[in-house]
Amino acid sequence: MAASRFSAFLMLVCVSVSAYAETITPEQLKFFEAKIRPVLIRECYGCHSNESGNVRGGLRLDTQELTHIGGSSGPAVVPGDLDESLLYNAIIHEDFVMPPKRKLPQNVIDDFRQWIEMGAPDPRVTNTVEIRSSITDEDIQTARESFWSYQPPVKQSPPEVANTDWPRSDIDRFVLAKLEQADLTPAADAEPYKVLRRICFDLVGLPPTPEQIDAFTDLWQSNPDRAVEYVVNRLLDMDQFGERWGRHWLDVVRYAESTGREVNMTYPHAWRYRDFVIDSFNNDKPFDHFVQQQIAGDLMPAKTDQQWAENLIATTFLAIGPKNVNEQNRVQFAADLVDEQIDATTRVFLGASVACARCHDHKFDAIPQTDYYALAGVFGNMTTYFGNPPSEYGSFNSVQTNRSSSLLLLPVKDPNPFDKRYTKQELKDLEDELKEKLEELSSVRRTANDGDVANAQRMRIRLSNEMSTISNKLSVVDENGMPRSYCMGVQEREQPSNARLLVRGEIDQPAQSIQRGFPQVLCSTQPSIKSRESGRLQLARWIGSEENPLTARVMVNRIWQHLIGQGIVTSTDDFGITGQSPSHEELLDYLAVRFMQSNWSTKSLIRDIVTSRIYRMDTAYDQHAHEFDPDNALLWRANPRRLDAEAIRDAMLNISGEIDFNRPRGSAVAEAGYTRVTAGVLGNPRDIARKAIESATRNFRGMQRGARNRIAETVARQVTGQLDQEDSKHRSVYLAIVRDEEPRSLSVFDFADSSAIIGTRESSNTANQALYMMNNEFVIQQSAAFADRVIRERTSPNDRLEYAFILAYGRPPTPSERSAAASFIKEFSSSLGYRSRGEETIDALCQSLFASAEFRYLD
Structure with missing residues (x-):
């Protein structure tokens, strides 16, 4: 099994060389x-040793450790594994030819085979340096x-303010006190429809319905505080809340469904983590537990198989990052x-960039290289x-x-819905085909031994891909052909060991062994990690605890930023010395302590912020305030914000009535399954797939063009995320996210x-965005559906115009907008060249509403 061989090898690399030598x-x-x-x-030291100077291929063979590390092509020797030991492949002239002009005697080759199979015992040790x-x-x-930020948050008392009538909460008092110190006055409340639109988009990522607008406006007239509280509680209970706030979290944890990089392989089970995140926000899972699950869910206790499966899926966080699988x-x-994994964990949860210390001391934040x-x-x-x-029939790597x-x-039956089920005959056919390929591969190796190395190499590559x-296909089903249930994630190894410090971060320059532990500047007392423990569970519990000075602050700041438009600390992923200072340090501590005391409830924190007075302020410009505080750091007004990509797409679907x-x-x-992503940047994905199908089926002249095109379309959808996925009516959080091939509807809006x-x-606000709203097929489809809804639900032209504005903007049109709309309809109808019933003009009007700035911005 490839994974077990990989684990065993890495274990050997981590073990001290001197200790290893004693076991021989x-x-x-x-x-x-x-x-x-x-x-x-x-035979080897002349080109592959320290004494040789500029070693070829970066490969040095004069110590046990350097032999295991290998050169640019990989490890020279993997103890116990002939296939992965490139030195053996070279001396049998399979992948490489060493020595270059002749082959070693068979008895020498047999000696190396026996040596590797016995575990490659090697007494040669590296003279270890110690880096101070x-x-x-x-x-x-x-x-x-x-x-x-390195000190624990302290419970803060709200400051006294002069204008005691304005605040509605302690949050308001912290903000108002700073404004009064600067002799600034907070903006007035925004109009009720603006406040409602702001709340709906912030909490569930969707515009308010006409019914919600009417009810909210009526309640606002009598009691604005009660109106806001009522709608906030209703929205927090909706499933759409988790979809909105889960997507915010997926941004931070670099969620995607492929590896990215040069060879972009898919992650067919990444969606399980996406759903886990959405469910966690909907269930208001305590954030400290949410943190611990993602870092060490595989090590946490579970009472049921369902809970155990959830814990495993949570660790996808550590597995889902980009990878150079071509390394x-x-x-x-x-x-x-x-x-x-270190970079993601420390920046996501702690707002600290510990990965900077991989190659050298991070002096600004007092993080020595040893801490890394x-x-x-x-x-x-x-x-x-x-x-x-x-x-179970064997694992074969594609070239x-x-x-x-x-x-x-997974410990539960929850297979990928698209996994194929095989009959017993289909299983047998696959097994027989695999055996035939194995026999063919054996003959290829004999061909290489006879001297035809180039031809053997080509045949080996083809067979490796076919066997892979x-x-x-066989790997994802059981003995009856039924799909098994899998997820991405991590698992602890049985025998933990310490890592070696690497000089300048180079794998071939190991220094002293470093005891496992946490960053000292954040952890005054190092944890007790037993020899049989890695320390990851202790790390998860420490990060997700009140003992950690950063976790609560970082999450509170992320939530504040999404609701207010800018963080109290604007460098949201950097709470270190090189990051920005907080604009309201006491408020940040107040919210962090309150967050922890509320059992780390995300919904409670959101409720506190949204029901405050500052949240409902208008965006009105004030010359004096702007000159004193041009960045609005003191929050003298609300920040105008453009909707993000998902909210724009989801709003169009919701307004058109087509959202699922x-x-x-x-x-x-x-x-699509586990496959390589087509490089869509080289051309239209459909064209690429069509050419591939045509090339593969050129001998089948009788195939109808329509059938071939349908096959090409299917392949194109399977191998690339470049397609706009305009046919999907689900919320944007459920669109396939393939690295470097994101859907156009999302990528154009940042x-x-x-x-x-x-x-x-x-x-940003770019010409590409305007062109997208004018010409994209999805926008045109939704504009037509929007128009159909308006025509279907309203009869008179005036009612239709007013209804369209309410759906798009949350308000009726002004007199000037009514006049402009009437002129547009008249001119557009004339341009058609005939008297229409008005459907075409309403389509165009609805698209113009979608394309406007007011639709894309929260005022």
């Missing part, structure tokens, strides 16, 4: 010294005691994987599952990827970069 038996030592070392010195940090204990202590060196891949490798030991002692499960992985088998495809609120099962990527941790999205 006298017989093994004698075998190495008599049979292996002389050949290495005679330039950051002292005093530096760490000083930073911990002096910098605001040839598995040690480099493992180091990069751990680095990505203390965490690397924690994360390096788990296996990450992200690929395709190996079949498209150098790094493969398995998946976690068959194995992938049922949660789809899986996604388009789940339907969708989050799914390969990065995005705490704050860009918000």
Whole structure:
């Protein structure tokens, strides 16, 4: 099993070389010294040793550790694994030809085979250097005691204010006190329809209905506070709340359904994590538990199989990041994987960039390089599952990827809805085909031994790909052909070990071993990690606890930013010394403490903010206030905000009446399965797929063009996320998100970069957006459906115009807008060249409402 071989190898790399040498038996030592070392010195050291100077391919073979690390093509020796040991493949002239001009005698080759199979015992040790940090204990202590975010949040009392009639909550008092100190006055309340539109988009990502507008306006006239509280409570109980706020979280955790990079392989089970996040927000799961599940769910206790399955799915957070599966060196891949997991965990939950210390001390935040490798030991002692499960008939890697992985088998029956079911005969046919390919591969190896290396290499690549495809089909079903249930995630290894510090972060320059632990500047007392524990569960419990000074602050700041338009700390992912200082430090602490005391309830915190007076302020401009505070850091008015991509698309679907609120099962990527994503940037995806189908079926002249096109369309939808997915009527959170191939409806409006941790999205206003709203097929479809709804539900022209404005903007048209609309309808009707019944003009009018700035912005 590839995953187990991968785990075993990484374990060996982490173990101290000297300790490893002590386990070699006298017989093994004698075998190495008599049979292996002389050949290495005679045949290899001339090009692949420290003494050779500029080593070829980065490969050095003069120590055990460097031999295991290997060079640019991967590890030279993987103990116990001939197929993965490139040194053996080279001396048998399979993948490489070494020595270059002749083949070693068969008895020497047999010796190397026996040596690798016995575990490659090797007494050669590396002279380990010790790197000393330039950051002292005093530096760490000083930073911990002096910098605001490294100190625990303190419960703050609301300040006194002069205008006691204005505040509606303690939040208002904190903001108003700062405004009064600056001699500034908060803006008046916005109009009720604006407040309602703001609340609806912020909480559920959808515009208010005409019925909601009428009810809210009536209640506002008598009691604005009660009106806001009533609608907030109703919206927090809707399933659409979790879809809206779950998408915010997916931005931060770099959610996507493929690996990205040069070889972009799909994640067919990523949708399970998406649904887990949405359900967690809808259920108002305590945030501390939500944090712990994602970091160490596989290690947390579970009373039922369903809870255990949820915990496993939660750890997809650690597995879902971008990966260079084309990396040839598995040690480099493992180091990069751990680095990505450290970066995501620390920035997402702590707002701290610990990954900066991979190569050197991070002096600004007092994070020594040793602290990074203390965490690397924690994360390096788990296996990450992200690929395709190996079949019981064998696992075969496609030559498209150098790094493969398995998946976690769930303890409940919940298969991917698109997994194929096989009959017993179909299973037998696949097994027989796989056996035939194996026999053919054996003959190819004999061909290579006869000297026809080039032809053998081509045949081996073809067979490897074909066997990988068959194995992938067999891997996801049981012995009866029924699909198994899998998820992405992580699992702890049985024998944890410490990581070695790497000089400048280079895998071939290991220094001293570092005890597993947490960043010292954030953790005054290091945890007690037993020898049989990795420390990951302790890390999860520490991050998701009141003992951590940053977790509550960081999440509170993220929520504040989504509701107010800018964070109290504007650098949402950087609470370190290089980040921005908080505009209202006491308010941030007040909210963080209140958040923790409310059992880490996200809904309670949102309710507190939305029912405050500052939330309902108008966006009116004030010259004096702007000159004093041009960035509105003191919050003298509400921030005008453009809707994000999902809200714009969902609003069009909702207004047209075509939105489907049922949660789809899986996604388009789940339907495609484990496959490589077509490089859509090279051309139209449909054209690419059509050419591939035509090439594959050129011998079938009788195939009708329509049938071929349907096949091409199916393949195009399976292998790329570049398609707009304009036919989907589900909410945008359920669209397939493939790295580097995001749907046009999202990417044009500054969708989050799914390969990065995005705490704050860009918000632009570009010509491309205007062109999209004018010409895109999805916009045109929804405009026509919008018009159909208006015509169907209203009869007179005046009522239709007013209804269209209320649906799009939450308000009736002004007299000038009525006049402008009448002129537009008259001119457009004339341009058609005939007297129409008005449907075409209403289509155009509805599209113009969608294309307007007021539709895309919250005022």
